[in-house]
Amino acid sequence: MIGCYDFCGHYEWTFGWFERTGGHALVRDYWNEAINHDSQRHARDLIRHGGIPGMLKYWGHTLAEESPSLGFNISHREDVFRIDFHDCPSRGFLLRNGLKNYRDYCDHCMGWTGPMLREAGYVIDHEHDHQGHCWWEMRPASATGGHAAPGLVAGAKDVRLRPDWPKDPAKLDRYTKANDPDAKMK
Amino acid sequence: MSTPATPGLPYTDTKPQGSPDFFYGINATFRFMLQRLGMDGWRRYLEELGRGYFAPVNRQWAEGGLGAVARYWRAFFAAEPGAVVEVVEQPDRVEVRVHECPAIKHLRAGGREIVREYCQHCYFLGSARAGAAGLTMRLSGGSGSCCHTYARADAGLAPQDLAQIKEARS
Numbered sequence: 001m002i003g004c005y006d007f008c009g010h011y012e013w014t015f016g017w018f019e020r021t022g023g024h025a026l027v028r029d030y031w032n033e034a035i036n037h038d039s040q041r042h043a044r045d046l047i048r049h050g051g052i053p054g055m056l057k058y059w060g061h062t063l064a065e066e067s068p069s070l071g072f073n074i075s076h077r078e079d080v081f082r083i084d085f086h087d088c089p090s091r092g093f094l095l096r097n098g099l100k101n102y103r104d105y106c107d108h109c110m111g112w113t114g115p116m117l118r119e120a121g122y123v124i125d126h127e128h129d130h131q132g133h134c135w136w137e138m139r140p141a142s143a144t145g146g147h148a149a150p151g152l153v154a155g156a157k158d159v160r161l162r163p164d165w166p167k168d169p170a171k172l173d174r175y176t177k178a179n180d181p182d183a184k185m186k
Numbered sequence: 187m188s189t190p191a192t193p194g195l196p197y198t199d200t201k202p203q204g205s206p207d208f209f210y211g212i213n214a215t216f217r218f219m220l221q222r223l224g225m226d227g228w229r230r231y232l233e234e235l236g237r238g239y240f241a242p243v244n245r246q247w248a249e250g251g252l253g254a255v256a257r258y259w260r261a262f263f264a265a266e267p268g269a270v271v272e273v274v275e276q277p278d279r280v281e282v283r284v285h286e287c288p289a290i291k292h293l294r295a296g297g298r299e300i301v302r303e304y305c306q307h308c309y310f311l312g313s314a315r316a317g318a319a320g321l322t323m324r325l326s327g328g329s330g331s332c333c334h335t336y337a338r339a340d341a342g343l344a345p346q347d348l349a350q351i352k353e354a355r356s
Contacts, residue, residue, distance in 0.1 A: 001260075001287075001289070001307075001308045001311070001312070001334075002212050002235075002307065002311065003204060003262060003265065003266050003288075004204035004205060004206055004207075004208035004209055004212070004267070004288070004289075005195075005197075005199060005203060005204035005214070005262075005265035005268060006199070006204070007204060007205070007208035007211065008196045009197045009239065010235060010239055011208075011211065013216075013235060013238065013239040014215060014231075014235075017231055017234065017235070021223070021227070021231075022222075022223075024328060026222070029222075030215075030218055033216065033218055034211075034214040034217065034218035035211065035216055038217060038218070039210040039212075039213070039214035039215075040209040040210070040211075042296075058224075062205075063258065065207065069200065069201075089199075089200075092200075093197075093199055095198075096198075096200075097197045097198065099197070100237075101239070113349075122308035127207045148331075
């Protein structure tokens, strides 16, 4: 039986299997069709109908369940919803267990949330360092400009204020007002 | 690779049980594969997952025999929320008697359309893993309760009849 306890492990293995079987297009389709439109349809419904309060309801529940030690922080205002991951439960599982079958596991988050938020009328600013640290800001699609300054939305809990947050931009994957997992700026 | 914190489980987390909403992801993955790649593609995925991702477990079984199989399934189901399972050791086999399948239970509670072939995954995956460990595996029942049998190759189990595996019902 495939279980939920080590889900992140076989989920990551599956990305590599899809890429070997049908290339990058099949991996993208999987994230959008199977995860966004099927598995996470409860998230889609909440956010399409509820906007930022819907995001709070979805991520507030799912992150508390996945990461009871609260390795994350949620901030929100009328015009922005933000999550800072200081210890991503999903990436952390892979790092602790030495698992890697796909070139960049972290891409899956933008792979399903990007299309989901586009359908709901939002864009994403995001950076991750592949070490279990990342941040997300979700704003209405009419938003323009670059990333908000560190601390502006999350205060002292902004992950970019960590001493181990990379100073070298080349170590970060970055998205600006994006919805596509391939819109990555290195 | 880190040292397992739970004997019998090769991959371990910091929390004692998984998040049951991940069963939505497993069910959706199966549906996507069956639609895109057909039964043969789905079966190939499960067999390769069984021999690849689960290789550390298979090695434990090959080295530890049926005792390792029993320890693994006890640890496995202890980490699956909602599971009601009994693991029975006999001289030539281990029976994993699933009285309440955690996946089917949670998918039903969440109002999800369960892939009708869902229960077959336990056979295709389990058989590949058993084969890698020099064992055989059979499955009967399904749709919420079933019995997995892992046996020594000389146990003389009858061939698997896929008709003995019930379609999963939502």
